[in-house]
Structure formats: C-alpha cells, structure tokens
Amino acid sequence: MSAPEPESEKHSEAASDIAEQFLASVYLARTSLARNPLRSTLATLGIVIGVFAIATLGILGSVVQLTATDALGGLGDQVIVSPNADAGVDRLTDRDVALISRAVGDATVIPIVTGGALVQRGESQTFAALYAVERPGNLFSARTGELPERHRRGAIVGSDVASSLGVDVGRTVTIEGREYRVIAVLAESDGVNLLQPDGAVLIPRSAFADESFTQVIVRADSGGEAAAAADSVRDALNTRGERVTVLELSQIVDRIDQFFGLLNAFLVAIGAVSLVVAGVSILNVMLMSVSERRGEIGVLRAVGVQRIDVLRTILVEAGLLGVVGGVGGAAISGLVALGLYVVVPEVTLPVVANVRTAGYLVFAVAFGITVSLASGLYPAWRAANQRPVEALRVK
Structure with a gap:
C-alpha cells in the first residue's frame, strides 16, 4: 500500500495545472x-x-x-491681523502688538508699517511700496548684503527696484528727499507673498510720519497652531468690539x-x-x-x-x-x-x-x-x- 501524497505536493500540482490552463488560454486568445x-x-x-x-x-x-x-508656500501657517476700518480703527498701536504677542505665545509676531513713495537714484526713479519691519529676517532673505537683526538704519531694496534703479549694496537711494544707503538687496520672491517684496523698499520705522502699524503677521509652526493663535487674538483684542479683523490664511489654502x-x-x-x-x-x-x-x-x-x-x-x-x-x-x-x-x-x-x-x-x-x-x-x-x-x- 503506497503512502498518500503530501498536501504540499497536491497544492503544487494544482497550481501548476492552473498555470498551464491559463497559459493555454493566453495562447488561444x-x-x-x-x-x-x-x-x-x-x-x-x-x-x-x-x-x-x-x-x-x-x-x-x-x-x-x-x-x-x-x-502658496508657507502661507497656511500665517495669520494676518488688521485694524477694522468699519469700527473706526485704522491703525494698530504698540499696545495692540503687545497684546497679540502675549496671546499667541511662541508664535512669531511681525508688526508692519506700510506706505509708498517714489524712489530715486540719479536720473532713474520708480514707485515702490515702503515697509518697516523691525526684524526683516523673519519674512525675507537677502540676495546680496546681510539683513540686520533689527532694522534701524539704511534701506533694504527689493530685487525689481534694485534692477530698475541699477543699485546694489553700498549705493544710495533717495526717498521723499531723504537719502538712504542700501545695506541689502532682497532675494527674488519665488512664491505667493502678501507683501510683494520684489517691488518694495524696507526703511526704518522712524522714517514714517505715522509710526503706528498697519498690520501684524503672526507666523506659527503649523496650520493648526495658526488657527489657535487666531482664536487667541480675537479673544484678546475683540472682547469689547470688533477692533481688528483676523484672517486665517490656512482656510484660504484649504x-x-x-x-x-x-x-x-x-x-x-x-x-x-x-x-x-x-x-x-x-x-x-x-x-x-x-x-x-x-x-x-x-x-x-x-x-x-x-x-x-x-x-x-x-x-x-x-x-x-x-x-x-x-x-x-x-x-x-x-x-x-x-x-x-x-x-x-x-x-x-x-x-x-x-x-x-x-x-x-x-x-x-x-x-x-x-x-x-x-x-x-x-x-x-x-x-x-x-x-x-x-x-x-x-x-
């Protein structure tokens, strides 16, 4: 009496038969x-x-x-705080910035003063947006020169403005009758940027007639933290009325x-x-x-x-x-x-x-x-x- 075939051999033969049948079907097809x-x-x-x-x-x-x-880059982790013109508020004060800083905790707070003027270099001139950012390194990077830790003197020129006027680090530009030495030229913006730095010039806050802030950018580590920071800002500044508008860019990105x-x-x-x-x-x-x-x-x-x-x-x-x-x-x-x-x-x-x-x-x-x-x-x-x-x- 012969021994029965092992189960493994039976499975192997069945698989072989199926493969042969399939190959035959492929040939006929x-x-x-x-x-x-x-x-x-x-x-x-x-x-x-x-x-x-x-x-x-x-x-x-x-x-x-x-x-x-x-x-869109890193816009999803940013929150824009602006004065609510409908409520009669057109500027943000140092006290407002302090309240925002306390409300958002570890997030980076970047207050900004904005304006615009003609920028001249000899016979050349161009219209540029003017920004005052105390710590420009939080938002921008330099193509030439070096961004200061705190911007107290000189001008930081956007790439388009530098190209139009033919200026580089060490040269001077004239803005509203005042002369500024160029200390850095910004790198070209390679994505969506709310401030459009290519056509802008950064000057010290003290150069503005009105030194109060026109907006504050809050930069968090993630979209979730940005949303939490936005809620905290609303609680801190809008308890007695809608003094500020808070725009969560993560919602727009989503x-x-x-x-x-x-x-x-x-x-x-x-x-x-x-x-x-x-x-x-x-x-x-x-x-x-x-x-x-x-x-x-x-x-x-x-x-x-x-x-x-x-x-x-x-x-x-x-x-x-x-x-x-x-x-x-x-x-x-x-x-x-x-x-x-x-x-x-x-x-x-x-x-x-x-x-x-x-x-x-x-x-x-x-x-x-x-x-x-x-x-x-x-x-x-x-x-x-x-x-x-x-x-x-x-x-």
Missing part, C-alpha cells in the same frame, strides 16, 4: 486576436485613448494643484486645495467616459469574434472542453486588449508628464514625479483592464453557454 489584426488594433487603440485620457487629465489636475500649493481636488475629480470623470466608450468597442469586437467562431466553439464543447475553459479563453482575449491598451496609454501619459517638466519652467520634478502621479497611472491601467474584462463578460458567457449541437448547426 492571442491566436484569435491575430486573425483580425485591424479590428483588434482598433479596439486596443480605444483603450489606449481612454487610459491616456484618464491618466493625463488626472496628472494635469494634480500638477496644477501641487504647483499652486508650492506657490479652500483652494478643495477646489483643485474637485476639478481633478471632474477631469478624471471626463477621461473615464472615453474609456467606457472604448469598452463598448471591445464588447462589439468580442461579440463578433464569438459569432465568427461559433462552429469552432461547438467543436471544442463537443470534444469535452468545459464551459469554464471557453469562458476563460474569451475573458483572456478581452483582458489582453485591456493590458496592451492600458500599458500603452499609461506610457504615453507618462511621457506627457515628463514633457510638462521639460517645457513649463514653473513645473518642478517633485511635482511631476510623485506618488500621486504614479497612482493615476496605475488607476488608469487598472480601470482600463477592468472595463475590458467587463466588456468581455457577456460575450464570454454567451460563448460558454452555447449548446454544442446548435453551435455546429450549419446556417
């Missing part, structure tokens, strides 16, 4: 599709276009969203992000419609293929081929169309994404090459294969359920 290459190519092209549409529209929406997020998210979903939905249309094309191809091979399928069924084998073969045909079309469409979409990086200067490599982009490519391919398989279900069921006698009957 490939042979069937090759019989009418033009029809198969057109069906595959429909999947290529649909997958390309989904992936490319999704990637484009993602690129726009991420580029906008990068441009709404912009939500808008782009909805836009992205809409674009992907448009691409999905084209892929569903391509699925109808595959359905037509499979139905015609089943009709033309009716006699062949009847012979297979008559010699003992099971329904599941016929069903699997037809589904593999549809799946092959989906795989080839999906991979082709995703490859073209990936090239388009790289083209964006090469052609559009504002689009950076991290924006294009990221997990979200890869996710759209994978989703588009998976959706294309799913649509193809779904389109092949009815033809496969119809072929598998044909009675051999009817299939062999000559019309």
Whole structure:
C-alpha cells in the first residue's frame, strides 16, 4: 500500500495545472486576436485613448494643484491681523502688538508699517511700496548684503527696484528727499507673498510720519497652531468690539486645495467616459469574434472542453486588449508628464514625479483592464453557454 501524497505536493500540482490552463488560454486568445489584426488594433487603440485620457487629465489636475500649493508656500501657517476700518480703527498701536504677542505665545509676531513713495537714484526713479519691519529676517532673505537683526538704519531694496534703479549694496537711494544707503538687496520672491517684496523698499520705522502699524503677521509652526493663535487674538483684542479683523490664511489654502481636488475629480470623470466608450468597442469586437467562431466553439464543447475553459479563453482575449491598451496609454501619459517638466519652467520634478502621479497611472491601467474584462463578460458567457449541437448547426 503506497503512502498518500503530501498536501504540499497536491497544492503544487494544482497550481501548476492552473498555470498551464491559463497559459493555454493566453495562447488561444492571442491566436484569435491575430486573425483580425485591424479590428483588434482598433479596439486596443480605444483603450489606449481612454487610459491616456484618464491618466493625463488626472496628472494635469494634480500638477496644477501641487504647483499652486508650492506657490502658496508657507502661507497656511500665517495669520494676518488688521485694524477694522468699519469700527473706526485704522491703525494698530504698540499696545495692540503687545497684546497679540502675549496671546499667541511662541508664535512669531511681525508688526508692519506700510506706505509708498517714489524712489530715486540719479536720473532713474520708480514707485515702490515702503515697509518697516523691525526684524526683516523673519519674512525675507537677502540676495546680496546681510539683513540686520533689527532694522534701524539704511534701506533694504527689493530685487525689481534694485534692477530698475541699477543699485546694489553700498549705493544710495533717495526717498521723499531723504537719502538712504542700501545695506541689502532682497532675494527674488519665488512664491505667493502678501507683501510683494520684489517691488518694495524696507526703511526704518522712524522714517514714517505715522509710526503706528498697519498690520501684524503672526507666523506659527503649523496650520493648526495658526488657527489657535487666531482664536487667541480675537479673544484678546475683540472682547469689547470688533477692533481688528483676523484672517486665517490656512482656510484660504484649504479652500483652494478643495477646489483643485474637485476639478481633478471632474477631469478624471471626463477621461473615464472615453474609456467606457472604448469598452463598448471591445464588447462589439468580442461579440463578433464569438459569432465568427461559433462552429469552432461547438467543436471544442463537443470534444469535452468545459464551459469554464471557453469562458476563460474569451475573458483572456478581452483582458489582453485591456493590458496592451492600458500599458500603452499609461506610457504615453507618462511621457506627457515628463514633457510638462521639460517645457513649463514653473513645473518642478517633485511635482511631476510623485506618488500621486504614479497612482493615476496605475488607476488608469487598472480601470482600463477592468472595463475590458467587463466588456468581455457577456460575450464570454454567451460563448460558454452555447449548446454544442446548435453551435455546429450549419446556417
């Protein structure tokens, strides 16, 4: 009496049989599709276009969203406190700034005096915004020169103003009849900045006729801390009336992000419609293929081929169309994404090459294969359920 086969060997043989059956189905499916290459190519092209549409529209929406997020920079962790003109308050005092500082704790408080004037250098002149920021290093960085710890003397010139007047560190500029030596030139702003430093000049607070503040920027370590700081400022300054308006930039950033998210979903939905249309094309191809091979399928069924084998073969045909079309469409979409990086200067490599982009490519391919398989279900069921006698009957 021989010993029974171990369970592991049984499982191994079963897996081997399944693999052989699948490979046989792939061979038969490939042979069937090759019989009418033009029809198969057109069906595959429909999947290529649909997958390309989904992936490319999704990637484009993602690129726009991420580029906008990068441009907004760190605005999400800032709170803007301004005097409420409707309540008759047009300036913020040193006492207001002290109350804000106590209310926000460890967050950075940056009071600002603003104005505007003509800035001259010899025969050249340009209009510039004027700012007084005691600690300019909290908001800006220098291209040339060095930003002082506390701004008490001299002028700090924005990049556009420096270019217009042809000045650099050590030169002088004239503002409203007063001469200032340039101690630093600001680096170009590479994102959204509320103060627009490129076209501005920073001068000491004492140079302003009215030294009271026009706004206060509160910078926290995160959006959540910024929201908490905003609530604390309201509690500290608005207990007896709305003396100040408090703008939480994180809310604006979130709404912009939500808008782009909805836009992205809409674009992907448009691409999905084209892929569903391509699925109808595959359905037509499979139905015609089943009709033309009716006699062949009847012979297979008559010699003992099971329904599941016929069903699997037809589904593999549809799946092959989906795989080839999906991979082709995703490859073209990936090239388009790289083209964006090469052609559009504002689009950076991290924006294009990221997990979200890869996710759209994978989703588009998976959706294309799913649509193809779904389109092949009815033809496969119809072929598998044909009675051999009817299939062999000559019309």
